[in-house]
Amino acid sequence: MKPDLSVAIGALALRGPVVAASGTFGYGTEVPLLERRALGGMVSKGIFLRPREGTAPPRIAETPSGMLNAIGLQGPGVEALIRDYAPRWAEWDFPVLVNINGESAAEYGELAARLDGVPGVAGFEINISCPNVEQGGLYFGNDPRAAAAVTEAVRKRTKLPVWVKLTPMVSDIGVIARAVEAAGADALCAINTFVGMSIDLNSYKPRLSFRTGGLSGPAIRPLAVHLAHQAARAVRIPVIGIGGIARAEDALEFLVAGCTAVQVGTATFVNPKAIAEVHDGIGAFLEARGFASVADLPRYLPCD
Amino acid sequence: MFLFDAPVTGKRQVARGMFVIGMQAPEIAAEVRAGQFVNLGWAGGPLLRRPFSVYRAEGEHIEVVLKAVGGGTAQLLAMEVGDRISCLGPLGRGFDLSDAQRGVVLISGGLGVAPMPLAARDARAAGMLVTWVHGARTAAELCAETDGDQVVWATDDGSQGLQGTAVAAAPSGDFVLACGPNRMLAAVAERWPNAQVAVETYMGCGTGVCLGCAVPLARGGYDRACKEGPVYRAADVDWSVLPSHLPYAVSA
Numbered sequence: 403m404k405p406d407l408s409v410a411i412g413a414l415a416l417r418g419p420v421v422a423a424s425g426t427f428g429y430g431t432e433v434p435l436l437e438r439r440a441l442g443g444m445v446s447k448g449i450f451l452r453p454r455e456g457t458a459p460p461r462i463a464e465t466p467s468g469m470l471n472a473i474g475l476q477g478p479g480v481e482a483l484i485r486d487y488a489p490r491w492a493e494w495d496f497p498v499l500v501n502i503n504g505e506s507a508a509e510y511g512e513l514a515a516r517l518d519g520v521p522g523v524a525g526f527e528i529n530i531s532c533p534n535v536e537q538g539g540l541y542f543g544n545d546p547r548a549a550a551a552v553t554e555a556v557r558k559r560t561k562l563p564v565w566v567k568l569t570p571m572v573s574d575i576g577v578i579a580r581a582v583e584a585a586g587a588d589a590l591c592a593i594n595t596f597v598g599m600s601i602d603l604n605s606y607k608p609r610l611s612f613r614t615g616g617l618s619g620p621a622i623r624p625l626a627v628h629l630a631h632q633a634a635r636a637v638r639i640p641v642i643g644i645g646g647i648a649r650a651e652d653a654l655e656f657l658v659a660g661c662t663a664v665q666v667g668t669a670t671f672v673n674p675k676a677i678a679e680v681h682d683g684i685g686a687f688l689e690a691r692g693f694a695s696v697a698d699l700p701r702y703l704p705c706d
Numbered sequence: 707m708f709l710f711d712a713p714v715t716g717k718r719q720v721a722r723g724m725f726v727i728g729m730q731a732p733e734i735a736a737e738v739r740a741g742q743f744v745n746l747g748w749a750g751g752p753l754l755r756r757p758f759s760v761y762r763a764e765g766e767h768i769e770v771v772l773k774a775v776g777g778g779t780a781q782l783l784a785m786e787v788g789d790r791i792s793c794l795g796p797l798g799r800g801f802d803l804s805d806a807q808r809g810v811v812l813i814s815g816g817l818g819v820a821p822m823p824l825a826a827r828d829a830r831a832a833g834m835l836v837t838w839v840h841g842a843r844t845a846a847e848l849c850a851e852t853d854g855d856q857v858v859w860a861t862d863d864g865s866q867g868l869q870g871t872a873v874a875a876a877p878s879g880d881f882v883l884a885c886g887p888n889r890m891l892a893a894v895a896e897r898w899p900n901a902q903v904a905v906e907t908y909m910g911c912g913t914g915v916c917l918g919c920a921v922p923l924a925r926g927g928y929d930r931a932c933k934e935g936p937v938y939r940a941a942d943v944d945w946s947v948l949p950s951h952l953p954y955a956v957s958a
Binding site: 425471668671 | 707709747753754794907909910912913914915917919921922926927947948949
């Protein structure tokens with residue numbers, strides 16, 4: 403019998419455990435060779451209330467088994483998103499969550515209020531972990547009170563699912579995880595990119611114009627599995643694992659480590675079919691091991 | 707857009723340190739236009755794919771031209787006939803030859819020869835006379851396969867053709883297509899604001915989703931070399947912000 407790949411993230415049912423990660427999938431309209439059947443869901447490119455230009459080039463640099471990026475949340479602003487993309491999402495057979503950003507807790511709340519009820523918007527991923535903006539971003543994500551305040555500001559303005567994307571740049575991710583859970587988050591996404599830097603030995607300057615960037619890709623996977631596991635041990639709400647997933651085995655590590663679902667990001671740049679391959683590979687693994695569903699996978703979550 | 711593993715069909719040297727690699731990629735060969743590129747990945751290679759302008763396309767085959775500037779390109783050059791390269795393309799917006807003139811001037815600097823054989827082919831098919839100006843640091847680095855109704859050489863050291871840059875050596879013309887280091891393209895923009903130029907940038911995905919290949923525009927803001935580009939009207943790019951030289955090397 404084919405295993406059941408569906409998972410539940412709180413009240414939100416996903417038909418598969420693999421979600422497209424924010425910033426690696428645009429608005430879902432431009433990904434080439436997309437196999438929609440394999441998508442459990444999608445998180446849009448991060449959006450602010452107003453349009454943003456993003457950072458000057460160079461914006462990306464490859465590093466061993468990874469990449470640094472400093473895009474700076476370039477985007478058209480929420481009104482353009484509502485006008486140009488949400489109507490298309492409303493026709494798709496998987497949920498699209500909007501990755502929301504702001505320079506203050508109030509701005510996050512305003513964005514949620516503006517998007518709440520817009521057909522095509524199935525929920526929110528609060529980005530309190532972007533390393534590439536001057537204001538906000540991970541400055542909210544590494545302070546439990548600020549993280550909770552942002553979560554609460556969004557929670558008050560919507561009944562849609564609210565996920566919170568955590569930064570790894572903290573000394574104890576459990577503290578932040580518990581703070582946003584208490585503030586009303588429905589799920590956690592662990593983790594966003596690590597802050598990194600790479601130097602060009604010709605110019606004697608950083609290779610990115612923003613100086614630093616967010617490190618993603620297989621290089622961060624074991625760090626991410628550990629942090630997702632720590633977050634999962636700290637809370638009762640579901641954790642969605644992110645970080646360097648390129649193959650089904652990578653995703654299964656996060657699931658066994660305590661995650662309910664996963665997001666695939668950078669791998670899509672390399673292999674436009676990565677999400678479908680991860681989805682199908684999880685199904686094949688469950689079938690080969692005799693598990694009826696994703697929920698039946700053994701979880702390594704010892705009690706403290 | 708297609709994605710498949712293309713077998714290597716051959717390799718040849720066209721200048722000192724410059725090589726052409728051929729691949730069997732029928733779908734791409736049939737569709738590709740001058741100035742478009744393919745994004746290549748290979749087993750054991752760097753994490754991200756590497757973008758290459760399509761150099762030639764004939765029958766079932768496409769070719770790309772490269773220099774060994776880092777570990778990744780060295781791996782590509784070490785490939786044998788029959789080895790497979792994951793090929794995604796054709797990508798980007800190529801040269802627009804729809805407004806055919808009597809003649810076209812192609813200007814290429816160094817590895818900027820990459821899109822020009824296709825540009826020459828398509829310009830001839832559109833009934834244009836092709837003048838091709840090709841520059842390099844020295845005679846040995848000039849691509850041997852430059853081809854046109856008229857060919858002008860330029861070398862920094864004067865060892866072949868005119869001494870100086872390809873831009874300085876180019877005759878006047880109304881219809882100019884150029885490719886080369888971004889500094890050279892900035893000089894093209896000064897002399898021919900309406901020239902079509904193919905820019906070089908770092909790229910993440912090559913397909914428009916990552917926004918990593920930002921090209922600063924003269925009117926403000928950025929767009930994507932992989933989607934709106936890599937070919938631009940020269941005067942539309944803010945050359946002061948576009949990084950001037952990107953050695954395609956990987957620190958891995």
